[in-house]
Amino acid sequence: MIARIFIYLILFITLPDIYLDLRFLKKRTRYLWWQRVLWWLPGAFMFAYTIVLATSRNFAPDAQWLLHLYLLLLGVIVAPKFVFALCSFLGWAHCRYHHTRTNWGNLVGLVLAWVMIACVVYGGTFGFSRLVVRNEEYYSADLPKAFDGYKIVHFTDAHVGTYGKRYAHVLDKAIENINKQGADMVVFTGDLQNMEPKELYPVLQTLEQVKAKDGVYSVLGNHDYSGYINASSATKVANERELISLQRQIGWDLLMNEHRVIRRGADSIVVAGMENDGRPPFPSKGDIAKTLAGVADGAFIVMLEHDPSSWRRTILPKSKAQLTLSGHTHAGQLKVFGWSPAAFSYSEWDGMYEEGGRAINVSAGMGGFIPFRLGASNEIVVITLRCKK
DSSP states (O other): OOOGGGGHHHHHOOOOOOOOHHGGGOOOOOOOOHHHHHHEEEEEEEHHHHHHHHHHHSOOOOOOHHHHHHHHHHHIIHHHHHHHHHHHHHHHHHHHHOOOOOOOHHHHHHHHHHOOOOHHHHTTHHHHHHHEEEEEEEEESSSSSGGGTEEEEEOOOHHHHHGTTTHHHHHHHHHHHHTTTTEEEEEEOOOOOOOGGGGGGGGHHTTOOOOOOTTEOOOOOOGSSTSSSOOHHHHHHHHHHHHHHHHHHTTTEEESEEEEEEEEEOOOEEEOOOOOOOTTTSOOOHHHHTTTTTTTOOOEEEEEEEHHHIIIIIIHHOOOSSSEEOOSSSSGGGGBBBBBBGGOSSOSEEEEEEETEEEEEEOSSSSSSSSSSBSSSSEEEEEEEEEEE
């Protein structure tokens, strides 16, 4: 992860220190050598820390707390310093151009820096611990009458390797709330792990507590494959098999390009699960023809697919699935006034979207590779199916 953006991080760390040293500190007549050393010490530490993480053979170090600590330090030390330096520089340029003396960029930068520190601290503590239950209703003329009022609980992107002991209560609270809903069906739409299945062992007893009348159904997400570790092909295959086995061991019905039929008397609906159908660099293993093989033309289909970009690319044009449930985006784990950086990459990134009577629900998820959420809380979604006259 760090190696991919190493050069940008080094510039992000060093440029503010250089600017502030030249712009402010060098002008002080009593700026002693040891004061200069102290000023550069945090930056030098972050420089060295970046080099160490960049040498990790995997996407992230095995001790993931090292990455979490690094990102926290970036958020409370480096990023505020960068913002202040940028505002100060723009203010200085404005003064030079307009021949004025007061650099208001210094004040603006100082305020923004403190706001950023507050946001980082909140997002990594209270923000990541917050859980909301979102309720949605989906109306369809294709829904059999016996399933009017059918309740589905949708959760996704648990990334259980992130929780550890510090955030274990987040997962506990989510599972407790899922079971409180009295769902007919519970579905999980991928990214149960961060990198390797060994992350699941401390939470297996928690995960197996998820129950529903018609069962718990799941699919794989991009993190559930072996693309985030540097290992032999045999190791990667073994990891994927272990993850599949663990999901089935806890009682989840993992759907890998296949479907199941749920019955209520003479009526039925189909829950279908496609493997991850992502755009590069994410895995593209979905096979919608195989997933829906044998499904009748008039069937009501609930499609599980981790990556929401598949909805317009594959599901809408190549199937008649009425309702698709996805995750993957995390709503960027950051949402300000209803907007998220996820909007740059995805047309559907948070909430329920409809087109021509067909819909997709994209959940913000209930975890993340990084323990941070601001304005995009962990969530579980309760979807009630309704017959449309």
